Amino acid sequence: MPVTLNNLTVAEAYLRLLKLRGIDYLFANAGTDFAPIIEAFASAGSDTNIMPEPILVPHENVAVAMAMGHTLVSGKPQAVMVHVNVGTANALCGIMNANRIQIPMLFTAGRTPILEEGAPGARSGFIHWPQEMYDQGGIVREMVRWDYELRDARQLEAVVDRALAMSGSTPAGPVYLTLPREVLAEKIESITFADMASMRPVVAGLPPSDALDEVAEWLSEAKRPVLVTSATGRTQAALDAVQNFAETFAIPVIPFNPRFVEISHDHPMNMGADLGKFLPDADLVFVSEAIAPWIPSQVRPGDGARIVHIGEDPLFGDLPMRSFAAHGTLAGAPAAIFRELIKRAKVSDTVEIRRAKLHSEKVPTAFTNASDPAEMPTPRQVTQAIARICKGALMFKESPALLDDFGLDAAGQFFFAGAAGGLGWSMGAAMGASLANGRQPVVVTVGDGSYMFNTPLAAHHVAASQAIPMLTVIYNNCAWHAVRRSTHGMYPSGHAKAAPREPLTDFGVDFDYVHMMDVAGGYGERVDRFEQLVPALERAMANLQEGRQALLDVRIAAGRK
Missing domain, CATH: 3.40.50.970 (Thiamin diphosphate (ThDP)-binding fold, Pyr/PP domains)
Known part of the structure; x- marks a missing residue:
């Protein structure tokens, strides 16, 4: 049912809306722009379930990282708030990481008061002049999916819903919302929020059927396929899909610069990080969610290999230059793509031969003891x-x-x-x-x-x-x-x-x-x-x-x- 709130500030309504939209925490590094936010939290008193839980974080870098870590485990975007432009600048390194690893996040900052006097929240301290910028959002624009400034209480729900939808859309990433102090301090007689967001994120689907069929045919014909993966295993469903795919077709899996568990440690197709052993002789190379699947100056596939990139944004369109060959591109959720390839490709006679060979070559990780217990450990x-x-x-x-x-x-x-x-x-x-x-x-x-x-x-x-x-x-x-x-x-x-x-x-x-x-x-x-x-x-x-x-x-x- 819709939720109607009466006699409150925009800051209170904003925090209540975040909680309604599933945000559990606001990781914050406060400044003078936070006064309406702090007052809003205090107004809730002991009723702690109506707003996100505020977490005081003494440095912006840690605040952004905490939101990242929460989302990596929960799958739910969290909110961060920092102090105007200087806090934004301090947080930028973390926002770059969140962008590259595709973490949805509502990253917000105060904005120097627009009005110099005459309204609640107007400028009241020396710092409110030197901190103003022509384009505060420009600090982070290249590293966020969307940025905007809240301008009026009447657009509050639309702005928050769009922010979260843009952040969660494939490929996910942080968004940036600036919050002027006068707007946050504005009084509202009544405001009503829908119980569900008015906008949903775009979710990764499947590539066209003909593209899947073409790659499935290549897989059926391949003698020496290999899968290089870096950031596929963020969910158990994705990890299971990788392992089933590798097991079905006896494909060696190389976790290169792995961001997550890309294949179980003891899985028979886990060949460790040795690209040089498999990549140069491969006739079909699958690249799954790998921003840089190999270092060309060190190792690369042979000239005759077909290379297929799989991922939500398989060509990484936000990178100015990335020239790894892509004879096939399958854009979508990797788990769904691997399941489709299992259905469409034929298991050739060479699969069991390849499986036996890979089993014989797999070397278990050895525990390394010190030759001298008094030595420094490695x-x-x-x-x-x-x-x-x-x-x-x-x-x-x-x-x-x-x-x-x-x-x-x-x-x-x-x-x-x-x-x-x-x-x-x-x-x-x-x-x-x-x-x-x-x-x-x-x-x-x-x-x-x-x-x-x-x-x-x-x-x-x-x-x-x-x-x-x-x-x-x-x-x-x-x-x-x-x-x-x-x-x-x-x-x-x-x-x-x-x-x-x-x-x-x-x-x-x-x-x-x-x-x-x-x-x-x-x-x-x-x-x-x-x-x-x-x-x-x-x-x-x-x-x-x-x-x-x-x-x-x-x-x-x-x-x-």
Whole structure:
């Protein structure tokens, strides 16, 4: 039934409408533009179910990441609000990630009051002049699906419904809505909202039948097919479809830069990340939700291979340049497409021969023990220990950790969401996911450089204030090793590689990060030797079970695997 509200402000009506449309949280970093929003939340008193739950987040990057993490688990878009243009700028890195990994999100910001005087919400402080811009939305326009400014109370429902529909439409992504303070402060005598949104998102369907038939014929004829996937496994239905497809036709699956569990760890068609073993000889290559399915300067398919791209936007139209060959493009929901190909393609005589060969070639992931327990652990040893000790926790990767070493077998267990390379998303995303799942324990694996990008003081503050059981494991090599590796790749015999201390990559200062827990009220421990690793993880997990956060500062040798 329609909902009628009387004698309230636009801010109150807006928050009530968000709750009606299924938004559970408003992750917020407040400023002077928030006064009507704060008053609206306070007006609800103890009636906390009529508006989204407000979460104070001390940095915008963490706020956006929390909304991302919640949606990755719940599938429901959440709301973020930041302070005018400066908050928008601080949040932009996170919005880039959300855009590239196709996360729906209602990203909002206040707007400097339009009126200089004469109305509730008009300018009342010095900062209201220097913060005004000609085009505040221009800060984020390339990275959002839609942007608009709320101009009148009478359009409130239409604006929110369109924002959520645009955000959720295929391919999904964040939208940006600015909220002037005078509009939020305006009084409304009465307003009525429909119980259902007036607009629904566009949902991915199936490609044309003739396109499916053509690719099915290619598959029936193929002798050496391969599937490269990066971000297909965000739901269990999609993961099941990939696995059934691979099993039916004995197709090796290569999770390349996997964002999720793309195929179960123990699945017979999971061939790990070794593109070089399968790609050059393949005669048919399926590329599923992979923005960059291989690095052409390192490995590529042979000249005679047919290449088929599958996904909601298989050619990634928002990228200026992406020249991977596409002899076939199947636009739609990958799960539905794989199910259709199973129906349409013939299982040839070569399938069982190929299956037997792949089974014989599959190498199980080996557990790596230290030759000397007193040595620093390697990244793989750290990850494999986490996999053994932290079972049942959700895993967030912003570190050298490899998906294979986690040994996971279901969707929703692993997330690598920094799809735009915007470092500093993992701690916020983990906390948002934990909130979406009833405060389920979460584990963040993060390099020491990425840890600093996470604005850790802000992140630990939220974990403490919301009692989120988060374990942060820092893979600490006192450097930006990814930058170092890239430099050595370009200049293998260069001066940087020979330098005793490489410029701009070696941190030079050895921070003892465990003391972050002194101020956050959590458990912290430093690990310098392999023999300390498992007991430290066990102690950390015990603290999570008590509802506390924990941090392990694990020292790893740079360059070791």
